[in-house]
Amino acid sequence: MFDYYHWAGPLIRAFDPETAHGLAIRALKWGLVPAQKRVAAPSLEVALWGLRFPNPVGLAAGFDKNAEVPDAMLRQGFGFVEIGSVTPRPQPGNPRPRMFRLTEDAAVINRMGFNNQGLDRVAARLEARPRIGIVGANLGKNKDTEDAASDYEKGAARLGPLADYVVINVSSPNTPGLRALQGRDQLEGLVGRTRAALEAATKGAKRPPLLLKIAPDLTEADLVDIASVALDGALDGLMISNTTIARPDSLRSPQAGESGGLSGAPLFEPSTAVLARMYALTEGRLPLVGVGGIASGADAYAKIRAGASLVQLYSALVYHGPALVARINRELAALLARDGHASVADAVGSAA
Numbered sequence: 390m391f392d393y394y395h396w397a398g399p400l401i402r403a404f405d406p407e408t409a410h411g412l413a414i415r416a417l418k419w420g421l422v423p424a425q426k427r428v429a430a431p432s433l434e435v436a437l438w439g440l441r442f443p444n445p446v447g448l449a450a451g452f453d454k455n456a457e458v459p460d461a462m463l464r465q466g467f468g469f470v471e472i473g474s475v476t477p478r479p480q481p482g483n484p485r486p487r488m489f490r491l492t493e494d495a496a497v498i499n500r501m502g503f504n505n506q507g508l509d510r511v512a513a514r515l516e517a518r519p520r521i522g523i524v525g526a527n528l529g530k531n532k533d534t535e536d537a538a539s540d541y542e543k544g545a546a547r548l549g550p551l552a553d554y555v556v557i558n559v560s561s562p563n564t565p566g567l568r569a570l571q572g573r574d575q576l577e578g579l580v581g582r583t584r585a586a587l588e589a590a591t592k593g594a595k596r597p598p599l600l601l602k603i604a605p606d607l608t609e610a611d612l613v614d615i616a617s618v619a620l621d622g623a624l625d626g627l628m629i630s631n632t633t634i635a636r637p638d639s640l641r642s643p644q645a646g647e648s649g650g651l652s653g654a655p656l657f658e659p660s661t662a663v664l665a666r667m668y669a670l671t672e673g674r675l676p677l678v679g680v681g682g683i684a685s686g687a688d689a690y691a692k693i694r695a696g697a698s699l700v701q702l703y704s705a706l707v708y709h710g711p712a713l714v715a716r717i718n719r720e721l722a723a724l725l726a727r728d729g730h731a732s733v734a735d736a737v738g739s740a741a
Contacts, residue, residue, distance in 0.1 A: 657682025686720020
């Protein structure tokens with residue numbers, strides 16, 4: 390298929406990153422972005438949580454914060470799409486500029502601060518969509534909410550009946566105090582209350598799986614605590630990982646000193662290391678979603694072999710465009726075949 394992004398990409402990147410992102414959302418809403426041919430390979434299909442994913446490559450939260458284009462992104466070949474993060478009340482986020490391309494490093498830094506239009510507007514869009522594929526909802530808290538769990542309860546109650554899965558995001562580095570919620574004592578209460586709200590909202594219907602998205606900068610003690618909470622049964626999976634506050638010495642971009650979360654290629658190795666560690670700590674008993682630095686089929690395969698049943702990407706789209714999704718799936722199918730795996734599930738944790 391003709392890769393229009395080869396020509397459009399440089400023009401889009403001539404704008405500042407946030408403006409370019411806004412233009413991309415508008416183009417998708419207006420139907421100006423050609424759909425990509427989905428890679429159809431039985432080996433790529435994943436059955437998980439009672440859902441059937443046509444392929445394991447998903448769009449990470451952050452691209453479509455307000456659920457404006459989930460179906461348009463599914464038509465780009467993703468196996469699933471995650472909207473958000475969504476907070477109960479609309480929130481403007483941090484002052485601009487707050488997103489930076491690190492072109493020399495194939496990376497992005499953002500300090501958006503959970504900017505979004507709030508639960509009511511997002512829910513209205515999800516209610517109106519035709520549900521042509523799997524769409525998850527990523528929940529956040531408002532910056533000024535003291536009882537953090539109450540915001541996640543509200544998000545679960547409002548979006549739980551409309552989403553195929555729900556994610557508790559306590560790992561963004563851009564909301565003060567948020568990452569502290571990953572400690573065991575606070576996490577147990579927060580997860581328990583969110584799950585209860587989700588069950589109450591979906592009573593009489595199938596409850597969507599509840600996942601927790603964690604940071605890549607946690608200590609071993611933190612990881613052990615999270616694994617223990619996860620295995621207690623309140624969670625259905627973990628997403629590993631969010632952006633990092635670390636700044637590797639290898640960064641070359643003049644934007645590398647900006648504050649915020651770093652994503653893209655430099656995040657691949659640390660996030661994959663945490664993924665592998667969590668696979669070991671949870672003894673392969675809990676589905677994991679590998680996120681961070683994926684830009685090729687080999688990257689996706691490495692996450693799967695480290696323990697991921699599904700993977701997600703976002704930052705690589707900035708540099709490669711939507712045609713990347715099909716390329717990753719083609720490469721992944723070839724790697725599975727090369728190693729004699731009939732399915733993604735066969736390869737999960739094979740490097741452990």
